[in-house]
Amino acid sequence: MAIATTEHYRAYTPKPFTRAERDSVTILFGGLHWRIERVLQAVLENSGYRARVLPIATKEDLLTGREVADIGQCCPTSFTTGNLVNFLRGEVKQIGAQEVAKRYIYLTAGSCGACRFGQYHQSYELALRNSGLDAFRMFLMAQDQLDQKAAMGDGLDLNLPMTLGCLWGIFCTDLVQDLEYQVRPYEVVPGQTDAVVKDSVEYLYEVFRNRPARTPYKAVFWHLTTPYFTRALREVYRKFSEIEVDRLRVKPKVKITGEFYLQTVEGDPNYNIHRWLEAEGAEVYPAAITVWMDYLLRLGLQRFEDYSGIEKGARLKLGLGRVAQGIYRWTFNRLRRAMGSLPHEIPSQFELRRLAAPYFHSRLDGGEGDMLVGKALWAYHRKKAHMICELSPYSCMPNTMSIGAMAGVIGKYPDLLYAPLEIKGDAEVHALSRCQMILTEAKKRAQREFDDVLARTGLTVDEVRASLDAHPEMKRATYRVPHGDAAGTAADLVLHVADRLGRR
Amino acid sequence: MGLFGALGIDPRNVVFSSDTSEEQGRQFGKGRGTVDCCYPVKCISGHYGELVFGQKQKLDILFSPMIYTLPSFMSGHVARTLTCPRVMAAPENIKAGFLKEADVFAEAGIKYVTPFVSLDEPPLVPKQLFEGFQGVLPGLTREEMAKAVGEGYQALHAFNDRLRRKSREVLEWCAREDRACLLVLARPYHMDPGIGHEIEVDLQAYGYPILWMQYFPTDPDLMDWAFGEDIRAGFIKSPFDIRDVWPSSYSSNTNEILWGAKVAARIPWIACVVRLSSYECGMDQPTYTPVQQIIERSGTLFFSFQDLDSTKPAGSVKIRVETITHYLEKYAREIIARKKAAMAPGCPLAQR
Structure with a gap:
């Protein structure tokens, strides 16, 4: 039986980060992809802070996260919790726990609508306590709230x-x-x-x-x-x-959607899916923040x-x-x-909402909500990709709802290639083989589309290549091939060459 | 019923699906699931199926609102009162299983009405429900809906008040007799016998009064006695403030569970807390440790039934129930005495 104490339980309350500490304290952050993390570091340094990006989370971090926090977490939390703990453990070995608590603070995203992600302060707290780092300061930033002074002191002025x-x-x-x-x-x-x-x-x-x-x-x-x-x-x-570049390589275009963390990071947390898809012969259409x-x-x-x-x-x-x-x-x-208007445009939120409306209500928040459904339909109708690869953490509460609603979408558009992958961190082969099945179909579709375009325009690959050789600027990565009525890059290029040659 | 009654719908024409059961899911929901998730959401396929296929008389409307926020007694004291993301989106998710091959509702001549409703924002609700019922209830006006919503809230408040009064009577009896009671910390759907598996009923059979946290009395005298000291010490701003134990107070039911744990830690006659949680409940998951800590630090017994699913694990429930009652028999008096000694004098429960 538990032993009674006279003190009631109180949640972890970090000691504030004060303005006077700015020169001596390093802000740790991470959980995005390396490009934005590096630039955010620059923004923080530009504002007078010391900042350090945590290393990309690994499978070891996942195991640590599962070990030191409550059971049943969704995998992004296991990864991020373990990532922080393993980094701090490494620092503790070098400078000791007291110094680590003094020299570092951790800043991470907090609330996420109705999703439990915003309530994971408890998991971080437990992980820190189980790692002997009770005094370490960690601050959650609500995504819809900028003024955090009350919670974190006046050290960080957002x-x-x-x-x-x-x-x-x-x-x-x-x-x-x-x-x-x-x-x-x-x-x-x-x-x-x-x-x-x-x-x-x-x-x-x-x-x-x-x-x-x-x-x-x-x-x-x-x-x-x-x-x-x-x-x-x-x-x-x-x-x-x-x-x-050689854009005549026929490749299926795969649009990444899903839960924010998993669609954004590039590494073990999502089975390195971006690189894996490229290695499998696909062109990836990444999810923009x-x-x-x-x-x-x-x-x-x-x-x-x-x-x-x-x-x-x-x-x-x-x-x-x-x-x-x-x-x-x-x-x-x-x-x-x-x-050069080369990167993809951002889709209209009104269009995404309209497309998703028959399947998912626009006011249901948490995860990507109706946007997950809207983006799949947008890519399908506008020929932005051959296939959708949707990354969802195992047991992600809001995303499973959007994925379930996708059953209605697939019922209506059975030729929409949709690969919802449940990401657990482990069980990689299972998830990737599932993706590979859909990718195989996407590859066939890309090739069929390319062959159809050649047939329609009456061009051969050699003729297209000769035209490109005659205009070397078209082989530059920055040459803009307009988006025609094909999803694939190679097919769009053939259509463009046909236009230039007056064959359409 | 308050809402539909005010809209002029004969109560005999309002049909509720029956309590959840495995049989219901097998008979009416099989093959309709679209994703694997917690049972409280998964079982809705069976409820829909029963209403569509299992009625003697054909139904005209299937009403299944998407409830976004809940009217909680903690509103205004916490950050938000959102429902669980799965529960709020369940109607869209379950619907897909009835649409993927053919529109089952249309084939059955049933209008599927799933208004999005923010129940904790009363000014918004008439508009949301009016839009949801547009074209479904002919001739319905905004004014009629606004009035009906008012009556619906009145009915809800009257129901809650009645149960809270009952809970207070139970607590006063416990205080008078110095007897132990049990508090159930669970989500509202655990009151459904097919989801909560009536574990609390098994416990009640041993003679222990059972209280549900959702209907715990919130009278000012009792709240002041239980939380006054914490307010004066600056830990919290009101009795329904839970920032001292749970700063990210977004989810309505999670907030209430945390608050229930605090109450249990402070009320001497609650000698034991029973926590119910469904398999794969992501909202409960981060709360396991703090809830247990809050309760056990006060010396109150804590037992949890986690991972509840469609099948009632009758054998293990029986053993657990026997264990709980054994501990209560052995320690309840001691627990009550120790908690009484730790609390401020003048408990309003013991004064009548």
Whole structure:
């Protein structure tokens, strides 16, 4: 029987992070992909903080996460908890637990709508306690709440210039990532794309690290009007232009969707699915963080839609929100133009909502909600991909609901190639073989589409290749092949060449 | 019933699906599942199937609202009162199983009505329900719906008040007789005999009064006695504030479970807490340790039945029930005495 104490149980409350500690304390963070993590580090350093990116989570981290926290966690939490604990254990060995608690704090995303992800402070707390790190400071940032001072002290000032820096960092790295995935499967010199991307991200790191300081209001105006970032992206575009590509390789295009963490990270947490798909001969269409944030904006504004006519000022707030949404998209497109409009556009949230409406209600939040259904239908109807690869953590509460609703979508569109993968961290072979089955069909479809396009245009591969040889600029990674009525890159290229040769 | 009655629907024309059972799932829900998830959501296929295929008289409407927020007694004291993401989205998920081959509802001539409802935002509810019933109930006006919603809330409050009064009577009896009672910490669907498997009924058969946390009395005198000291010490701002044990208070039922654990730790006559949790419940999962810690630190007995699924594990439940009652028999008096000694004087339960 338990022993009674006179003290009631209280939750873990970290000691605040104070302004005076800024020079001596390093902020740890992670859980995204390496490009944005590196640029966020630059934003934090630009704002006067010491920042360090946690190493990419591994299977060892998964096992540690399962070991030190409560049973039954979803796998993103096991990965991130274990990742933090293993990093701290390594530091403890070198400088001791007391010093670690003094020198580091951990910052991570908190709330996620109705999902339990926002309630995992308990798991982190338990993991830290079980690792002898009770005094370590960890702070959760609610995704819909910026002012965290009450909880974390005045050490971290999430002010407007820093928030804008993070946002612009997301835009820029999304654009780089998108182009990278369009180019790498077709590169003539293996490894060239990776080298250019590494170079570009390091370049962006410096750009964001040296971002001029502005007062909050001036920062808004400056970010919206400055050529500082467009110039930087034009330089990235120039770096990409050195890559020669062979777009006549017929590859199925696979769009990644799913739970935010799993669709974003690149590594063991999602079985390295991006690289695995490329190795299997696919072109990956990655999931942009920009789209996720646009979705969050839409979710927030839906509240005002619902309260229009009920709550005073709701219409005005909705109108202002729509303006903000417009500025958001305008900014992304402005930066996208600096990259030659090569990266994919962000889909309209209204279109995604409309497409998903018969299958999933737009107000159901948690996970990707109706956007998961909307994106699959958007990619299908607009021929953006041959196949959808949907990554869902094992036992993810909101995503299983959206996936279940997809049964209705597949019922109506049986030729939509949809591979929902349940990711547990282990059981990799099972998930990948499932994906491989659908990918095989996608490959056949891409080849069929390519053959149909050749037949339609009356061109042969040799004729297309000869045309490309006659126009070497078309073999540059930065040459823009317009999106025709094919999903595949090779088929679109044939259509484009046919247009140029007047064969259509 | 308050809502439908006010809309002029004859109560005899409102049909509820029966309690959950494995048989119901087998007979009416087989092959309709679209994903593997917790039983409280999975079993809804059987409920839908029973309403569509298992009625003597054909139904016109299948009403299954998507409930986004719950009207909790903790509203205003916590961050949000959201329902579980699976529960709120269940109607969309289960619907897919009835649409994937053919539109079963249309074939049966049934209108499938699943309005999205934020029950903890009363100003919004008439609009949401009116839009949900548009074209379904001919001639329905916004005003009629607003009035009906008002009556629905009144019926709900009256029901809750009645049960809370009953719980208070039980607690006062326990205080008067210095007898132990048990508190059940679970989600509302565990009151369904097919989901909670009537474990609390088995315990009650041994003579121990059972209280459900959802209907625990919230009278100011009792709350002040139980939580006044914590408020004055600055741990919490009100009796329904749980920031001292659970800062991320987004989920309504999770919040109430955490609050129930705090109450159990403070009320001397609650000598034992029984926690029920369904298989794969992601909302319960992060709460296992804090709930147990809150309760056990006060010396209260804590037993949990986790991973409940479709089949009642009758044998193991019987053994567990015997264990629980054995411990209660042996330690209840001691627990009550120790908890009484630890609490402030002047308990309102013991004064009548």
